[in-house]
Amino acid sequence: MKAIFYKEWIKTRSYIALITVAHFAMALYAVLKLRYISGQYDAVSVWSAWIYKGYSFYSLYQYLPLFGGLLLGCAQFMPELRDRRLRLVLHLPIGERRAVTMHLAFGLATLLSVAFPALLLMYSAARVWFPPEFAVGMLLTLAPWILSGFGAYFFSAAVLLEGRWTRRILLVLVAAGVLRLFFQELSIGSYERVLAYFILWTAAAFCLPIMSSERFRKGC
Amino acid sequence: MDSVIECRQLCHSYGNKPALKGVSWSLRPGRICGLLGRNGAGKTTTINILNSFLSPDSGSCLLLGEDSRMLSPSTKARIGYLIEGHVQYGFFNVSQIERFYSSFYDKWDASIYHHLISRLDIDPRQKISTMSCGQRSQVALGLILAQSPDLIVFDDYSMGLDPGYRRLFIDVIRDYAANGKRSILMTSHIIQDLEGLIDDCIIYHRGEVLVDCPAKELETSYKSYSFVPNGPVEGFRGEGPEHLRIEQHNKRSAISGFISSSVAEERLLARGVEHSNLREEPASLEDIFIALTGKYQTR
Structure with a gap:
């Protein structure tokens, strides 16, 4: 596992740096905005704008995890496809499924380690100026966006590892259709009741690149 | 074990186009075998089946006694595989790639790798993607030989190499196989390089085995x-x-x-x-x- 993580780190570190900087810049922007709002407006106005008017103070962060997941998926798996380099990994003396799972585990760990500090920063800042209900509500609103990043990552990996263009197109259509649902609403609590399904869907998407890699290996 | 590789009635088609039509042959331990054929004769299809990157329509291949479609990690550790074009990870430098591969192989012999690399005029921090084709071939070869495999498959090792690097490649293989314990299967379009190196010769033609005999026998009886x-x-x-x-x-x-x-x-x-x-x-x-x-x- 350590060796696969080492390879993936060498391969993607510049992209990971880019994604990390983008996350922190956005998180910092959200913090500054929250600070500005808390200083400019009274609590009733903020609460009213947030609860009743569906105004989001951190919408700039919305698509960042999605693009981060997409970028990491491409950075990890595009080099594996050039000259069908994935054969090198599949020939390693570890199980093929295990080898691909380790690659995905690296991506998952990277996205988590990038998103978690950014979320922590935003949550901590929100707790300074706002009540816990606001901070928790903010996290619940951000959760589908974070999950979309994982989904985009798994789907980009699956699309790239897929051998046939028909299956690739099908996967892109499914990914676009489902991921669109993650961005339908901005207002607080919109996704609370379906969040569990989003988590299940994202967890299920983990299997797609593994299935694609098995088809790659069998040449079908 | 009678054979390190055994292909049994391999058949495979790409759409309506047959690539292999019931191919059967075997490689005995300690032998160097040249798998020869014109473009499209079925060599790469066979190599892909051997390395489990393709499932044949029918027939099977045994590598070191195991079905090629379900090779165990311990058997894979005994098989070195050079991909056509000396494909390796271009984002690594020579030290990083050695560090990566060495952790997977119990019998890793770093001295073989470093010996080959020391002959090349390269900076240890130079990325593999910036090396010449000949230098990359030596890195790829060093990584395979350092695994101390019992069986090596070289798929078109000569692709893109100038005569000097081709000769160097052959010399290294000859030295490595000198103890007679390593089995090697190699394909190449530069047949003159294989003369005097290979023990056995299998010639494919239009997806069938045209000739399968010791190279010496072929040279003396044809x-x-x-x-x-x-x-x-x-x-x-x-x-x-x-x-x-x-x-x-x-x-x-x-x-x-x-x-x-x-x-x-x-x-x-x-x-x-x-x-x-x-x-x-x-x-x-x-x-x-x-x-x-x-x-x-x-x-």
Whole structure:
């Protein structure tokens, strides 16, 4: 596992740096905005704008995890496809499924380690100026966006590892259709009741690149 | 174990186009085998099946006694595989890639790798993607040999290499296999390089095994004779065990096959070819290959 993580780190570190900087810049922007709002407006106005008017103070962060997941998926798996380099990994003396799972585990760990500090920063800042209900509500609103990043990552990996263009197109259509649902609403609590399904869907998407890699290996 | 590789009745098609038509052959331990064939003869399809990157339509392959479709990690550790074009990870430098691969192999011998790398004029921090094809070939070869594998598959090792690096590659393989314990399967289009290196020779033609015998036997029993025809000569390609070929050339035409000079005379007369001055011509492995598979790709 350590060796696969080492390879993936060498391969993607510049992209990971880019994604990390983008996350922190956005998180910092959200913090500054929250600070500005808390200083400019009274609590009733903020609460009213947030609860009743569906105004989001951190919408700039919305698509960042999605693009981060997409970028990491491409950075990890595009080099594996050039000259069908994935054969090198599949020939390693570890199980093929295990080898691909380790690659995905690296991506998952990277996205988590990038998103978690950014979320922590935003949550901590929100707790300074706002009540816990606001901070928790903010996290619940951000959760589908974070999950979309994982989904985009798994789907980009699956699309790239897929051998046939028909299956690739099908996967892109499914990914676009489902991921669109993650961005339908901005207002607080919109996704609370379906969040569990989003988590299940994202967890299920983990299997797609593994299935694609098995088809790659069998040449079908 | 009788064979390190055993292909049994391999069949595979790409759509309606058959690539392999019931191919069977085996590689015995400690032997170096050249798998030869024209473009599209089925070599790469076979290599892909051997390395479990393709499931055959029917038939099977055993590698070190295991089905190639379900190789265990311990068996994979005993098989070195050079991908066509010396494909490796370009984002690594020579130290990083050694660190990566060494953790997977219990029998890793870093000295073999470092010995090969020390011959190259490269900065240890230089990325593999910035190296020449010849340098990359040595890195890829070093990584495979350091695994101390029992079986090595070299898929078109000569691709993109200049004569110097081709010779270097062959010399390294020859030294590595000198103890007679390593089995090697190699494909290449530069057949003259394989002369004197390979023990066995398998020649594919249109998805079938045309010849499967020791290389020495092929070189001594396949004969080529030239003759002066008294009239026009009609080209002929026989399908039988003699692999008889008759070709018309400008001044002297040729007859070749697993035949003696007296049989050559008989075959020419049987086909009504009036001729004189039949004489044996020296034939290299490449000459034999061309005579067997033809100069033109005919379907």
